[in-house]
Amino acid sequence: MSKLIGVVVDAETGQRVESRVRVLAPNGMFAHPTDAILKVGPGAPFFYSDGSFEVELGKGPVQITVERGTEYEPATVPVQMPSRGVKTVEIALRRWAVLGAIGWHPGNTHIHYDEKETRPDDRLALDPRVEDLRMTAVSILKRRELDYATNRYAPGFLTEFSSAHHYVQSGEESRHNSQPWSPGYGHIMLLNLRNVVDPLSRGVLVDSYDPDYPPLSYACDDAHRQGGIVIWCHNGQGMEAPVAAALGKLDAFNLFDPGWNDAEYDIYYRMLNAGFRLPASTGSDWFISSANRVYASTGAAFDYADWLGALQAGRTFITNGPA
Incomplete structure (x- = not known):
């Protein structure tokens, strides 16, 4: 050898x-x-x-x-x-593009490591750097008693994984399913949190007897009260998505997450046609298994608060390669 x-x-x-x-x-x-x-x-x-x-x-x-x-x-x-x-x-x-030089900085808003991950710290130390992401968000979620590896990280800025070039945070995916693997009300991503928004899940995602309550719009309000932002996940799947959009609860809209599903734009375009101008965002969901990223325009210097502001203002584009 x-x-x-x-x-x-x-x-x-x-x-x-x-x-x-x-x-x-x-x-x-x-x-x-x-x-x-x-x-x-x-x-x-x-x-x-x-x-x-x-x-x-x-x-x-x-x-x-x-x-x-x-x-x-x-x-x-x-x-x-x-x-x-x-x-x-x-x-x-060799770099073929340097989008940061013209003010565009990439992020991934939707990442979890599952219960089989044995080295989450080592993976999270590498993920943002291997993918050359300026903003990386892992998040807490609940499905029955599964002990997801990224649930160990408290909400907020993760100092031990961050640097001047890479901002890493932990957020929350608040969810409701009508069946174990079918969205009911839907799923939302909550970022820039100080504390967990309870409940993490409701209905069958907790157990067979948990009530289908409260609606996700309540979680949106709780997140906003602590300075968080709300992103609807999975191409707008879930019966509460148009309601939350009409009530002004959403800050952005994740498309083609997870990365292994076909991109679906029907719900997003219907919302745009109805006057709900939701900024486009994206992530990869389970691990970083795709190149999905959202670029936000903040100017040549990256600043996390400015990046979030650009996302909410709609100064974004999403891609898994072309720029």
Whole structure:
């Protein structure tokens, strides 16, 4: 066996950068470091890199693919591995766009880690950087007694995961389903909170006897009273969405979340046609399994409060790649 050492850098600055990496071994199988954080979700497998990685491989041709966010060009590098020894490869990622320079900054408003995630802190330390997000929001939610990994984070600013370039917060998804996997009133994302808005869920998401009460509009009011913002999730699914929009309870509207579902715009366009000019937003839902992001225009310097204000004012666009 031989060892592949990879170093990922920004082509312009030469600085190491976090990225997602796919290594295909000589047998064509995905290979990764034994302690790697792996991508969760559909599509090609990747592992996360903090700027360097090491993989044990056999002799033969190897293919390395490296990606970072959506403003860098993916890089694919072929490598011929020896039977023994060490092979070191530097992969330089080139930016094709620098939207921050013209005032547009990306965020993901909807992320959870499920009950099977064993290293949420390690994943959350990498997620915003690998995806090159300025604003990242994980959130608390309730489904019966499942112990979702991101429920450990209290609402508000998460200092330990944030930096001058990456603002990470914990919010809340307040929900009602009519059946275990069918939205009833719907789901809303509450961000910029100081405290949990109770109840987290109502009805069958709690247990078979929990009442279908209170409506989500009450949660919108509770969030607004503490300075929070309200985003309707999942393309407007849920019978309360048009009611909440008509009552002025919503600050934005998440489209194509989760990322593995087909995009649905029918409800959004009906709301626009009815005069409800809801700003477009998006997220990925379970883990970061897609490139979904919402860009908000705040000027060249990123400021979280300005970013939220731009989202509420509708100075946004949503994308999973094209800019």
